Structure formats: structure tokens, C-alpha cells
Amino acid sequence: MSVKVSVVYFSGYGHTKAVAEVVAAAAQAELISISSEGTLADNDWETLNRSDAIIFGAPTYMGSAPWQFKRFSDDSSKIWAKLGWKDKVFAGFTNSAALNGDKFNTLLQFQTLASQHAGIWVGLGILPASLKASSRNDINNLGGFSGLLVQSPADAGADEIPSGDLETAKLFGKRVFDIAEKFVK
Amino acid sequence: MSVKVSVVYFSGYGHTKAVAEVVAAAAQAELISISSEGTLADNDWETLNRSDAIIFGAPTYMGSAPWQFKRFSDDSSKIWAKLGWKDKVFAGFTNSAALNGDKFNTLLQFQTLASQHAGIWVGLGILPASLKASSRNDINNLGGFSGLLVQSPADAGADEIPSGDLETAKLFGKRVFDIAEKFVK
Amino acid sequence: MSVKVSVVYFSGYGHTKAVAEVVAAAAQAELISISSEGTLADNDWETLNRSDAIIFGAPTYMGSAPWQFKRFSDDSSKIWAKLGWKDKVFAGFTNSAALNGDKFNTLLQFQTLASQHAGIWVGLGILPASLKASSRNDINNLGGFSGLLVQSPADAGADEIPSGDLETAKLFGKRVFDIAEKFVK
Amino acid sequence: MSVKVSVVYFSGYGHTKAVAEVVAAAAQAELISISSEGTLADNDWETLNRSDAIIFGAPTYMGSAPWQFKRFSDDSSKIWAKLGWKDKVFAGFTNSAALNGDKFNTLLQFQTLASQHAGIWVGLGILPASLKASSRNDINNLGGFSGLLVQSPADAGADEIPSGDLETAKLFGKRVFDIAEKFVK
Numbered sequence: 001m002s003v004k005v006s007v008v009y010f011s012g013y014g015h016t017k018a019v020a021e022v023v024a025a026a027a028q029a030e031l032i033s034i035s036s037e038g039t040l041a042d043n044d045w046e047t048l049n050r051s052d053a054i055i056f057g058a059p060t061y062m063g064s065a066p067w068q069f070k071r072f073s074d075d076s077s078k079i080w081a082k083l084g085w086k087d088k089v090f091a092g093f094t095n096s097a098a099l100n101g102d103k104f105n106t107l108l109q110f111q112t113l114a115s116q117h118a119g120i121w122v123g124l125g126i127l128p129a130s131l132k133a134s135s136r137n138d139i140n141n142l143g144g145f146s147g148l149l150v151q152s153p154a155d156a157g158a159d160e161i162p163s164g165d166l167e168t169a170k171l172f173g174k175r176v177f178d179i180a181e182k183f184v185k
Numbered sequence: 186m187s188v189k190v191s192v193v194y195f196s197g198y199g200h201t202k203a204v205a206e207v208v209a210a211a212a213q214a215e216l217i218s219i220s221s222e223g224t225l226a227d228n229d230w231e232t233l234n235r236s237d238a239i240i241f242g243a244p245t246y247m248g249s250a251p252w253q254f255k256r257f258s259d260d261s262s263k264i265w266a267k268l269g270w271k272d273k274v275f276a277g278f279t280n281s282a283a284l285n286g287d288k289f290n291t292l293l294q295f296q297t298l299a300s301q302h303a304g305i306w307v308g309l310g311i312l313p314a315s316l317k318a319s320s321r322n323d324i325n326n327l328g329g330f331s332g333l334l335v336q337s338p339a340d341a342g343a344d345e346i347p348s349g350d351l352e353t354a355k356l357f358g359k360r361v362f363d364i365a366e367k368f369v370k
Numbered sequence: 371m372s373v374k375v376s377v378v379y380f381s382g383y384g385h386t387k388a389v390a391e392v393v394a395a396a397a398q399a400e401l402i403s404i405s406s407e408g409t410l411a412d413n414d415w416e417t418l419n420r421s422d423a424i425i426f427g428a429p430t431y432m433g434s435a436p437w438q439f440k441r442f443s444d445d446s447s448k449i450w451a452k453l454g455w456k457d458k459v460f461a462g463f464t465n466s467a468a469l470n471g472d473k474f475n476t477l478l479q480f481q482t483l484a485s486q487h488a489g490i491w492v493g494l495g496i497l498p499a500s501l502k503a504s505s506r507n508d509i510n511n512l513g514g515f516s517g518l519l520v521q522s523p524a525d526a527g528a529d530e531i532p533s534g535d536l537e538t539a540k541l542f543g544k545r546v547f548d549i550a551e552k553f554v555k
Numbered sequence: 556m557s558v559k560v561s562v563v564y565f566s567g568y569g570h571t572k573a574v575a576e577v578v579a580a581a582a583q584a585e586l587i588s589i590s591s592e593g594t595l596a597d598n599d600w601e602t603l604n605r606s607d608a609i610i611f612g613a614p615t616y617m618g619s620a621p622w623q624f625k626r627f628s629d630d631s632s633k634i635w636a637k638l639g640w641k642d643k644v645f646a647g648f649t650n651s652a653a654l655n656g657d658k659f660n661t662l663l664q665f666q667t668l669a670s671q672h673a674g675i676w677v678g679l680g681i682l683p684a685s686l687k688a689s690s691r692n693d694i695n696n697l698g699g700f701s702g703l704l705v706q707s708p709a710d711a712g713a714d715e716i717p718s719g720d721l722e723t724a725k726l727f728g729k730r731v732f733d734i735a736e737k738f739v740k
Contacts (some may be wrong), residue, residue, distance in 0.1 A: 038252060046324035062258045064295035067223060097685040100699020104659035105297050111481060112248035112290050115493035115516040123485035132708045143653020145588040146485040153687045183553050270679060283513020289474035296666060300701040301680035308670035315467040317523045328468020331670040336501045347554040368738050386688045408622060433667035437593060441622035475667050482618035482660050
């Protein structure tokens with residue numbers, strides 16, 4: 001029996017959605033979109049409950065995930081009260097306009113949520129490309145560790161995300177799938 | 186001319202409101218309540234814009250401030266884009282049922298928001314009471330530094346917050362007022 | 371073949387050592403002590419390299435792990451450069467005099483180190499005891515999630531650590547062992 | 556009487572030293588170098604005690620400041636025990652090879668240290684340059700908020716730090732001086 005992965009994300013302007021799709025394809029995951037009101041459909045909660053691994057995705061707004069993602073997190077407290085997601089594998093990715101832009105803090109928010117749910121956290125697992133010759137077309141050029149970092153400049157469309165970040169997204173999705181499979185089988 | 190301090194908070198069940206009132210009294214501050222939908226009235230935004238110091242307050246839910254507080258943070262991005270709150274003094278407090286309960290992370294969220302707004306951060310400024318004889322009636326018995334920590338057990342009413350935490354709240358409010366006055370005068 | 375767990379820790383005054391011993395017994399782990407100069411013996415590095423799971427332990431001094439632990443972390447950069455610890459299971463615990471005392475930040479330091487090493491992070495996995503009737507003799511009374519939190523008052527000896535924290539340490543050690551076994555088998 | 560600022564830093568390979576010199580010149584600050592053993596001279600401690608503002612500087616190694624900086628932090632616990640640095644202005648900067656590279660976490664370590672010392676924290680205070688046309692020659696191209704971020708690729712010498720980061724360092728130093736002056740006068 002195959003492992004079941006879900007990507008639950010909020011996207012404000014389509015960039016995070018584009019990344020979520022790349023991650024989900026590589027992780028063989030079901031895509032769950034958080035609505036503009038921060039809600040999920042009932043069957044989305046059931047999908048998450050049945051998942052072996054859950055990947056969180058959101059942009060970084062004002063230093064952390066948008067309120068819609070937080071509303072989803074708050075709503076998960078009913079599950080938390082019974083540790084309903086115990087021992088699931090968790091991972092996360094975030095996108096913002098600046099190279100750095102406090103993205104670490106959004107990943108920390110995801111990690112902390114996963115720990116509250118008694119989960120297992122998987123990071124990016126790839127060394128950074130940080131030489132003088134490195135470019136935004138390289139794998140993990142941003143240099144993330146606890147999760148996947150993506151940058152899309154403030155005036156860039158969802159189709160203009162640096163190719164290196166999207167390649168990194170593929171490897172990240174595959175990694176979460178592989179770890180979940182190793183853990184669950 | 187006197188210094189102007191505001192306390193902007195979200196309270197889910199009344200405990201954070203009780204703390205906010207103690208802090209505000211000591212800081213000679215105006216109280217601004219974030220609604221259950223995460224919104225402020227227009228004149229509340231004007232009050233914040235005119236404030237010399239802004240104190241953030243929220244419980245810790247699932248490892249960070251509730252979505253209503255985050256919605257307020259996200260909505261402040263319009264002000265951020267013009268650095269409209271630059272050089273204001275900021276501080277924060279949080280409350281949760283557990284002694285620790287990832288409260289540090291909520292204060293970090295507040296600090297990060299303040300830094301994004303180009304503000305000045307003031308912590309608690311009081312050594313912890315951490316001896317064997319120390320009790321929940323002592324000043325800073327929880328041992329916070331970057332802000333005020335309050336605990337109210339899961340089955341305690343808003344009138345059952347430990348007296349030491351409320352005394353700490355008074356000193357914290359006074360400290361923010363004093364620092365703001367020193368900074369603004 | 372059984373799973374191999376190591377506990378690598380620095381203890382300043384014996385309290386963290388006492389906790390490390392409890393954790394190690396429950397995790398069937400080898401104990402590795404970081405010296406007062408922040409060094410390990412060569413065969414200690416080999417033990418870590420052969421481990422399926424590594425548990426970090428240190429007190430919280432001035433808001434993070436002591437310099438001796440950081441020296442160990444810095445020295446692990448040679449292993450990092452080849453991702454020699456990739457996919458190992460990691461976990462962590464910290465002790466300080468205050469109930470809160472920025473212990474979250476030390477666990478974050480451990481988590482970040484684990485993510486840099488491309489590891490898998492396991493938290494405490496236990497709901498907090500946070501009712502009015504809860505006491506320091508209860509399991510997870512401090513309310514930690516991303517790892518094990520222990521408090522020993524500033525004037526308490528290593529034999530005076532609250533019994534609830536030590537019981538939590540046992541469950542934490544067992545959890546890391548179980549997760550490592552599930553992951554490695 | 557003029558305001559007194561100090562920059563206390565550790566540099567492993569000269570890059571952080573180069574940044575420290577730029578920051579110090581702009582902040583009219585005294586430069587204090589932490590030795591390769593993590594120690595300061597006695598008169599350096601006196602200089603810090605007399606300072607109105609203290610700027611922390613260090614590279615990010617394995618996700619936080621090097622052990623030498625941590626040893627300095629741990630040694631400051633004697634001052635902490637009497638809150639000898641209360642109400643000083645604090646700020647910080649960090650450098651690493653990767654664009655992101657968990658630099659946020661090093662700034663968090665600095666902020667937390669400052670809060671333990673009952674200090675006032677000043678961030679960068681500059682909006683990021685995060686458009687498609689933005690380059691590493693722009694002010695705050697990395698997009699830091701809680702402090703100054705600098706990147707120097709793994710194979711770049713201390714004379715090859717991006718010009719935009721050095722320009723940002725100047726503005727950061729000036730900002731800390733100005734805030735300290737406003738606060739102290």
C-alpha cells in the first residue's frame with residue numbers, strides 16, 4: 001500500500017499555489033487549498049486525518065504565515081486535543097518577495113505546529129549553492145534547511161519564480177514522500 | 186505633553202482581556218480590542234498611528250497568536266509599506282494554559298512584526314523568581330525576558346490568573362510607559 | 371538488529387547530566403559527555419556517526435545552549451559538509467532554573483542544527499498537564515512540545531529535579547527510541 | 556555629551572571584521588573583537604559597561620553564532636545577575652555564505668540575549684529591495700528586518716562582500732547611533 005501525502009496551503013496571489021503544485025506532483029500528494037476565509041471543506045479534514053505526511057505551505061506576510069493559514073492551524077486544535085495527528089510526518093515551504101524576508105520564522109511556525117501535533121519534522125536535506133558563481137537557477141540557492149524557501153520578487157508573476165527554486169521544490173516534495181514511505185512502510 | 190501608549194489585543198475567553206486591562210492601566214494606555222473577525226474600527230487604526238508605543242497582546246494558540254491577531258498584523262502591511270510606524274516603541278505579552286506552552290514563539294512573532302515595522306522593542310526587564318521557595322505569586326515566576334508571560338490553567342476563569350503574573354503585568358506596563366517617555370521626550 | 375541511539379550533552383553543574391542519564395536509560399542510548407572545553411573524544415564522533423538517532427542535551431544559559439555545546443555544533447560542520455548525518459533521527463532536551471526561561475530558544479537551536487544536518491526531528495509528543503490541580507509532579511507540566519523541558523530551581527541540587535520532569539524524561543527517551551526503531555527497521 | 560556605542564564581534568575569516576568596521580565607522584563606535592578563545596580583555600568589559608548602545612556581530616555557523624560569541628554571551632551572565640546592562644540599546648548583524656542560511660536565527664539569538672539583559676532592541680528599519688530589477692548592489696536586498704544581514708559567498712574574500720550589503724551596513728550603524736542618541740540625550 002502506498003504512502004499518502006497531502007499539501008495544505010494558502011496562496012494569496014497564485015505564487016504559493018504554483019509552488020504547491022510542483023511540490024505535490026513530486027510528493028504524489030493531494031492538494032488542499034485553504035480558502036480566503038481560512039477554512040477547509042469537511043472532506044479536506046478527513047483527507048488530512050488519513051494522510052501519512054502533511055506538507056504546510058504559505059507565503060510569509062509580515063514575518064509569518066497569513067491569517068488564513070493561522071485560522072486553519074487554530075481550527076486543528078480539536079484534533080490536537082486528542083493528538084489525532086500523532087506521528088505523522090510534517091514538512092513546510094514558504095515564499096516571499098525578499099531573498100530572506102523572515103521566511104525562517106514562517107518555517108518555525110510550521111515546525112512548532114507540527115511539534116504541538118506530536119509529529120515528525122522533515123527539512124529540506126540539501127546543501128546550499130552559495131559560491132560566487134551560484135545563481136537563482138541553482139538548487140537551494142536561497143540556503144534553506146528547516147524547509148523549502150522560495151522567492152518571487154514583488155513585481156513577478158506566478159510564472160516567474162526562479163527555476164532553481166522550482167527545481168528545489170521538486171526535490172523537496174520527493175524527499176518528503178521518501179521519508180514518509182520509509183517511516184510508514 | 187504626555188506620551189501616548191496603546192494596547193492592542195485579542196482575547197478569546199477573557200483571560201487576555203483581564204491582563205490587557207492591568208497592563209493598560211499601568212502604561213496609562215488606551216485599550217484596543219481586536220474583534221472576533223480580526224478587525225479594528227477605523228479610529229482604532231488612527232489611535233495606533235498616533236501612539237508613541239504599541240503593546241501587542243494575545244493568547245498562544247497552537248504555538249502562536251490566534252488568527253484574529255494575525256489578521257490585524259496582515260492588515261498593518263499597508264502601514265508597513267510606508268514605514269508609518271517607524272521608531273515607535275513596541276512590546277508584547279501572551280497568555281496560555283501551560284507554564285511554558287511555546288509562549289516564547291508568540292513573543293517572537295510580536296518582535297518580528299515590530300522589527301518589520303522598524304520599531305524599537307522593549308522586553309520585560311525583570312529577573313526571574315526561580316528559587317525553590319519561589320511561587321506563582323512572585324514577580325516573573327514564569328521567567329520571561331522578551332516580553333510578559335502569563336499563565337492561566339485550562340480550567341481557570343479570567344479571575345483566577347496567578348497574582349504574581351498580574352503584579353508582573355503592572356511592572357511591565359509601567360516599564361513600557363517609562364521607556365516610551367524616555368525615548369519620546 | 372537493534373537501533374542505536376546516542377545522547378550527546380553538556381552539563382555545567384550536574385543537573386543536565388542527571389536528566390541525560392534518565393533519557394539515555396529510557397532510550398537504550400549511549401551517553402556522550404561534551405567536555406568543559408567543548409570537545410569530544412575521537413571515538414565519540416565515531417559513535418555519533420554510527421547512531422541512528424542523536425539526542426541533544428544542554429542547559430539554557432543566557433537564552434541558548436552553553437558555548438561548549440555550540441563548539442560541538444561548530445565542530446560538526448565537517449560532517450555537515452558531506453551531509454554525513456543525513457536522515458538520522460534527532461531530538462533534544464534542555465534544563466534551566468526558571469519555569470520558562472527562554473528554553474524554547476534552546477530547543478530551536480537544536481532543531482535548526484538537526485535541519486542543517488538533514489535530519490528528522492522528533493518532539494516530545496505528550497499533551498501538557500495544565501489544569502489548576504496540575505503540579506510539578508505531573509507529566510509535561512512545563513508544557514513543552516518541540517522537545518523535553520526540565521526545570522531545576524537556581525538553588526536546587528541535581529537530586530532535586532521535580533519528579534514530573536524526570537518521568538517526562540523517561541517517556542521522551544522511550545519515544546525517541548521507538549520512532550528511531552520505526553524509522554530504521 | 557556624545558553617545559557611546561560599541562560593536563562587539565567575532566570574526567572567523569575576516570568577513571565579519573570587514574562588516575564590523577563599516578558598521579562601527581557609521582555608528583561612531585568602538586570596535587571590540589572577541590578572541591579565538593571567546594574571551595575579551597578586562598578593559599573591553601569596562602567599555603561595554605560604559606556604552607549606551609552595544610551592537611553584536613558574528614557569522615552564522617551551523618545555524619547560530621559561533622561558540623566564541625556564545626562564550627562571550629555566557630560570560631556576560633555575571634553582569635546579567637545584577638542587570639548591569641539594563642536599558643542599553645542593542646542591535647546585531649550576521650554574515651553567512653548562503654543568501655538565507657538561517658541568519659534569522661542568529662539575530663534571534665542576539666535579540667534574546669539583549670532581552671535577557673533588559674535592553675532595548677533596534678532593528679534595521681529599512682524596507683527591502685525585492686523587485687525583479689533589484690540586485691545585490693541594492694540597499695537591504697537580502698530583506699532583513701530584526702537586524703543587518705550580510706552575505707559573502709563561500710569562495711569570496713573579505714574584500715568581495717556585495718556593495719549593497721556594505722551600504723546597508725552604513726545605514727544600520729547610523730541608525731543605531733541615532734536611536735541611541737535619541738534615547739540617551
